[in-house]
Amino acid sequence: MHQLNLATISNLLIATALWAGNAIAGRILVSSAAVSPVTLSAVRWGLAALLLLPLGWRVFAPQSALWQNKKRFLLLGLFGVGSYNVLLYLALETSTAINVTLIGASMPIWMLFIGTVFYQTKPSALQLLGAVVSLLGVAIVLTRGELSTLLSMQMVAGDLLIMLATILWAFYSWMLSRPGTSTERQWPWAQFLMAQVFVGLLWTGFFDGFEIAAGDAYLHLNLWTASLILFVAVGPSLIAYRCWGLGVNGAGPTVAAFFANFIPLFTAILSAAMLGEPPQLFHGVAFALIVGGIVISARKQ
Template structure:
């Protein structure tokens, strides 16, 4: 499969924005509860998209006929993935979170194989191995002995669950039910479709935020400072606006187009660029500059994308192609 420059841009912008989301999310730790922050984020997205998408409400029957699917993708892509990521950032670092998020291609292949009957090709497995090797290089900080000392914290485990949720979301986005395909598909544009997802996912996020508020209220120690449920200060508002516009609207739009263009398996490999962008974002905002192993990891991840996309063909693939002809 040949990737055009436009498709490459569509697939590179999301990991760039999501890396920024992880760094900004870490910067906002302690300013407000993480699940409430996710709910407010998508509330801002709903407001920003409303001028482009409000007409979808003129035909509510189209939504009601498809509500189980819309509720599912909204819950997975809007309500679950991001809430788990912000929870993970409470105890983990942006680099760790994005590194674990780079396991999404593996989850994507497993979900495709088990849930959608997709066959795995040799080049996909080799590409996954190269990309994971690049991720491990960053995790090891250029010294493989460091890997033996890595300890997973609760946030790392939460990010594993988030990665599985995103893999499921992407497959349901690429393989929708019959009423969302062909002539049966409603004539929603990208903003209307995303807005409907946000409406359903936002309800899930609000419900989870209420549970979080109840739990925090029951477990707050006497004399402890009260938790602010509303953003305090212009820095918090600036961070929320960034994650509402960049990682939400812009990234989701590009991701949807990218998945439609190349499929979820190949698109998933571009998520492995997120840790590299996280290192760059961390350098800009946290003063943590990239080390020599970051560009090396980028080369490995790029090689994985090249192999999985067919830019670099394996001998077994060429043999299979000759046999097919």
């Protein structure tokens, strides 16, 4: 039985706050030409795998549930680790921050749609209403309270990439809430995450091969860029994915998706803090609407 308690809320907020930091760090690294997008994802998950290996190495044992669920983890690694992050960093090359985060805020809609079509979970009227209210809150924070800004938005290639990434993440979240075997339910968290990171790294390496072959791969390290890459390998990767998994299992994939709308809010607040700007009234209004959407959607449960 899914329950939205304090522990679940905390896990989902920690994950979204760290992913907001990932969006900022990723923008800095990609826009400054410090590292190419796919190579950034490959280096990020390579470091994450090395850091996680001392805790999760038993996942490679012959009797591990990983081998019993090869097809499942090929998809989990592709949707949640491999393709999502590659598509996000590629989208940041051509798309604006407003477009990327606003399209990403459509995740609750996709979560409801995928649940209906593939998992026979019909959305309630309250969940649909909650999605609209939460999306309005995201629109307010991204347009700084001037909704007319939405009329000037233009679609670019990066928008389609982040749309695809959002759909794949919705599939990933639904799969997280449906363990493949009873053995997997008792799996130590480090091994479960190690399986995803390992398979996701294989996918990322495959994608990075195309970037290398095209001559578009590059990596320029200094103390600043190395620190940012280490941050995205630890916080938005290991810690955030662990917290998101706990949050999805606690609240259910549909309600958890609404928490993803905190990412653009946290991104805006972090960006403002880096520029020395205090929070504005529209930040408070957006926060209230996003929380309102979560409360409305969770009432069914």
